Structures are given as structure tokens and as C-alpha cells.
Amino acid sequence: FRQSRRSDIGSIIRVSFEFFPPKTEVMEERLWETVTRLAPLNPEFVSVTYGAGGTTRERTARTIKRILTETDVNAAAHLTCVDATKEEVDTVVREFAAMGVKRFVALRGDPAGGVGAHYKPTPGGYENGAELVAGLKAFADFDISVSAYPEKHPESPDFATDIDMLKRKVDNGATRAITQFFFENDLYERYVEKVRRAGIYIPILPGILPIHNFTQVTNFCSKAGTHIPAWLAERFDGLDNDPQTHALVSSAVAAEQVLDLVERGIQDFHFYTMNRADLPFAICHLIGVRPGSSDTVDASLAGAAA
Numbered sequence: 319f320r321q322s323r324r325s326d327i328g329s330i331i332r333v334s335f336e337f338f339p340p341k342t343e344v345m346e347e348r349l350w351e352t353v354t355r356l357a358p359l360n361p362e363f364v365s366v367t368y369g370a371g372g373t374t375r376e377r378t379a380r381t382i383k384r385i386l387t388e389t390d391v392n393a394a395a396h397l398t399c400v401d402a403t404k405e406e407v408d409t410v411v412r413e414f415a416a417m418g419v420k421r422f423v424a425l426r427g428d429p430a431g432g433v434g435a436h437y438k439p440t441p442g443g444y445e446n447g448a449e450l451v452a453g454l455k456a457f458a459d460f461d462i463s464v465s466a467y468p469e470k471h472p473e474s475p476d477f478a479t480d481i482d483m484l485k486r487k488v489d490n491g492a493t494r495a496i497t498q499f500f501f502e503n504d505l506y507e508r509y510v511e512k513v514r515r516a517g518i519y520i521p522i523l524p525g526i527l528p529i530h531n532f533t534q535v536t537n538f539c540s541k542a543g544t545h546i547p548a549w550l551a552e553r554f555d556g557l558d559n560d561p562q563t564h565a566l567v568s569s570a571v572a573a574e575q576v577l578d579l580v581e582r583g584i585q586d587f588h589f590y591t592m593n594r595a596d597l598p599f600a601i602c603h604l605i606g607v608r609p610g611s612s613d614t615v616d617a618s619l620a621g622a623a624a
């Protein structure tokens with residue numbers, strides 16, 4: 319990496335971390351170790367995913383509650399509206415709000431049967447992410463994050479349709495967007511340019527997925543519509559049975575992606591942690607986000623990443 323990169327830039331960088339609700343006690347213990355390691359980095363917020371159709375409703379609630387009661391970190395609950403009536407979704411919103419949740423990541427979600435299955439709005443339900451944002455805002459002035467797709471959502475016929483949906487979400491009150499994960503920073507940069515040209519000015523946080531298992535990520539990619547560049551596949555080629563090298567290559571790839579985004583002026587990052595702290599923690603260290611670091615914001619650095 320270029321030696322001119324400034325590690326003190328960390329004081330103006332904001333990070334957030336995404337977790338999924340654990341299924342077993344062992345997984346819960348591991349998640350808690352992760353939360354305990356990442357919380358001192360003072361993330362803007364952490365978020366907990368929600369199974370489409372409400373499949374993780376209790377586990378998501380339990381995880382959020384524990385974060386809210388045992389840490390000082392802001393917690394956002396993901397919420398989907400697929401396969402549910404407005405009444406069902408609103409009940410969940412009331413439950414979460416009663417627990418002290420003030421932030422949501424509002425999503426449509428994928429229909430039962432997976433990403434390829436044909437999406438049909440539920441009669442009497444919120445039809446898409448934009449309608450869900452409006453529904454949430456009707457409850458209270460929640461902080462609402464929404465999804466964004468640098469390579470467009472697989473169901474969108476084109477970028478214009480896709481960005482129009484993002485615009486509707488913003489018009490209905492979304493505060494920020496978090497992108498689907500991607501590996502080509504040029505694609506992200508071009509997408510943000512398109513979004514700005516469409517008159518959307520909320521932060522578009524790059525969603526960073528550290529590659530713990532390349533084969534598994536390849537699967538995610540085909541479902542999410544994320545392109546795997548040939549150079550990336552080449553880097554992991556032959557490493558299926560070599561976990562040590564795989565881990566080193568993963569660190570290098572993730573660090574390179576994030577450092578390049580920092581060079582391009584990006585100051586907000588969202589990490590898909592897969593409930594593991596090691597890579598997000600190391601990347602944060604590289605970009606100067608360290609325990610307690612956001613307490614010492616140095617205004618003189620404010621122009622450094624612009």
C-alpha cells in the first residue's frame with residue numbers, strides 16, 4: 319500500500335457493522351465476542367438482519383435488545399415487508415419501538431423460495447421498500463436506512479427504474495442508503511454519480527463484505543447480482559484447501575478495496591461482518607478507526623478525505 323496514506327484520517331471516518339441473529343447458543347457467544355470487540359470502535363450504529371417473512375423476528379428482537387441494554391452502541395433493526403400484511407409489520411414496529419429501537423433498515427425482502435422466486439406484493443401489505451419507509455415514518459421520526467444497488471437490483475429492468483425506487487425511498491424519509499456488496503470500486507463510484515444526477519443527496523454507504531469463504535461468496539454473488547471480477551477469482555484460485563493463505567488474501571483484498579475508497583474520498587463504511595470481528599477490526603485499524611478514536615475528532619482533518 320502507498321506509504322502516503324494517512325492513518326490519522328480515521329478520526330473523520332465513520333463505520334457501521336451488520337450482524338445476523340444467531341441460531342444457537344454457540345453462535346450467540348461468538349456474536350457477542352464480535353460485538354464486544356467492535357463496540358469500542360464507536361460505530362455510528364450496528365444493525366441486525368431480519369428474515370424475510372418474519373422468520374427471525376424473535377431472534378432479531380433478542381439480539382437488538384441485548385445490544386441496546388449491554389452496550390452504548392446505536393442499534394438498527396432490519397425489517398422486511400415481503401409476505402406480511404401492514405398490520406403484521408406494524409405490530410413488529412411497535413414491539414421494536416417499545417424496546418427503544420429508533421433506527422431501522424427498511425427492506426422489501428425476497429419472497430419465500432429465494433431470490434429467483436417471483437415477487438408478488440401481499441394484499442394489504444407494504445408493496446416495496448419505499449412504502450415501508452413511509453409506513454415507518456408515519457409511526458415516528460425514525461432514522462431509516464435503505465438498500466442501494468451499484469450493479470442494480472436483479473429484478474430491475476434498468477438503472478433508471480432502480481434509482482427511481484431509491485428516490486422514492488428518499489422522498490418518503492430515508493436518511494441513508496447502504497449498498498449491496500460489490501468488489502469493483504469503479505462500479506460504486508459510477509453508481510453514486512448516477513444517483514447524484516438523479517437529485518439524491520443522502521449518504522450512500524459502501525457495503526463491504528470481507529471474503530471469509532470465496533466459494534460461499536460466489537454463491538451470494540449470483541443471487542445478489544454482484545459481479546465477480548476475473549482478477550478477484552484469480553486471487554482465490556487454488557485456495558479452497560489452504561485456509562491460511564485464503565485468510566491472508568482476504569485481508570489484503572478487503573484492505574485494498576477500503577483503502578482505495580478512502581483515497582476516493584469515502585468517509586462512511588458499512589461492514590457485512592458475518593458475525594466475525596477479525597477482518598472488520600483489522601481494516602478499521604488500517605484506516606485509523608481505533609478504540610475510542612471517534613472521541614478525538616480533529617476538525618483540521620476534515621478536508622483530508624474530501
Ligand code: FAD
Nearest residue numbers: 367368370396425426427446447465471474480483496498
Ligand atoms: P426495493 O427497494 O423495494 O426494490 C429493489 C429493486 O427492485 C428496486 O430498485 C426496483 O427497481 C426493483 N423492483 C421492486 N419491485 C419491483 C417490481 N414490482 N417490478 C420491477 N422491479 C421492481 N433481506 C432480508 O431478507 N433481510 C435483511 O435484513 C436484509 N438486509 C439487507 C441490507 C442491505 C443493506 C441490502 C442491500 C439488502 C438487504 N436484504 C435483506 C436483501 C433485500 O431484501 C433484497 O435485495 C430484496 O430483493 C430487495 O429488497 P429492497 O428493500 O432492496 O427492495
